[in-house]
Amino acid sequence: MSRNKPEVVRFLNDRLDWNLLRTFLVIMQERSVSRAAARLHLTQPAISLALKRLEETLGHSLIQRRGQQFKPTPAGEEVFRIAGEIYGHLSKLETELADKGEDITGSVRVLSVSRMDSWVYDEYLAEFHRSYPRVDLQIEVMRSSDIVSSLLQMTATAGLSVCRTPQDKLEQRCFLRQRYAIFCGRHHPLFGRQGLTMADLLDQDFVSFTTEQLGESLSPISVFRDEHRFTGHTIAISSSLDEVRRLIFAGYGIGCLPEHIVRDDLLQQRLWRLPPDEGVADIDIQLLWHRARKMNPAERMFLEGMERTMQRYPVQERLGSR
Known part of the structure; x- marks a missing residue:
């Protein structure tokens, strides 16, 4: 005989392990079983087993994996949303108790x-x-x-x-993931030009961060330039994001900036987005x-x-x- 909805809810309440939901939250946030294992100080098999147990308990597949690709199922998205809400309520409860105690x-x-x-x-x-x-x-x-x-x-x-x-x-925990892309400023010859390709950029001078050198925090930008055989010179350099942004606007050269930082500059036509469309590199800000x-x-x-x-x-x- 099939269970009605209230019976199913009681069944889940009795059998669902919060630790499985918490593990699933971390898997979804990290978009990787291996990174989730490292964050929780567990082995990959233990994380995979927890995911399997949660899927069996709920009766739904939560994640689809094809090679390196990671995609939650519709059920996985819903479980992630609900688990996040539960965790938020528990966090508020803990804060309230701490305040009173x-x-x-x-x-x-x-x-x-x-x-x-x-x-x-x-x-x-x-x-x-x-x-x-x-x-x-x-x-x-x-x-x-x-x-x-x-x-x-x-x-x-x-x-x-x-x-x-x-x-x-x-x-360390990944707190922010910033995507860097290439931009030029209003005073640069490439500003406003449509249909540009990577080939149009290779001989352009660059504005760089001091930390773009190999081994430094923004070295993926340098690696990208080397892999695509950019031949332009680094004509201006700064350790400050605001100063690099200022020099790019002033037309000293093209350069990389975080996409989310320059949204208003694009709307005000101070900066112009250049290829490639997918950006140059994702740079993570870690909580350490x-x-x-x-x-x-x-x-x-x-x-x-x-x-x-x-x-x-x-x-x-x-x-x-x-």
Whole structure:
């Protein structure tokens, strides 16, 4: 005899393991079983088994995999949405209990790259201050290499930085994924031209970041230029995103910038998007902290809250303003 809907709901309530939903959340956010395993400090077979158990419990396939491609099924998308809502409610419950049980004080020092354009980050900082108004927060803007060096010396709570080479002593979570593309400015000869191809760009001079050198945080841009045999010279260089953007606008050369940062520049026709359509490289901003550093209660609350927030919102939803 088939079960009616209330009986099915009770059946799931009795048998569904929250840990399976949490594992599925991480798989979806990372878009990779191997990366989910690394983030949860589990083996790939354990993650795959958890996914299989969840699919068997729900009676639906949740993920389709074809080679390196990863695509959730319609059921997978719905489970991901509901699991995110559940996790959000649990996070709010934990915050409410913490507020009533503890009056936390202390200092939190965060090191960050410039232009952290993320509404999720902005909202989290507001939420953290509401929950812990007596905690002092210090945020310093630095280059990625300096952030990693400072964290290795245990002089800060956490960092938001590019870190292409994992550090044994640092925990890292992907917080933002920025896609870099090639642009020229209003004063450049290519501005406004339709139907351009990569061949039209190869002899153009470049505006570069100081960190585009091999081994540095933006080295994928340099690799892209080498692979496509660009012959133009690097005519202007800066460590500041805003200054690179300014030099590109001024017509010194073409250059790479994060797509989401320059949306208004494109609308105002200050910058012009150049090939390739798919962009040049995805550069991840990582949340980093030293796993052996002794954290005060305020620092622990800050990091735990950041991790809960990252569980709540997929990487692709964290960019930009709202």
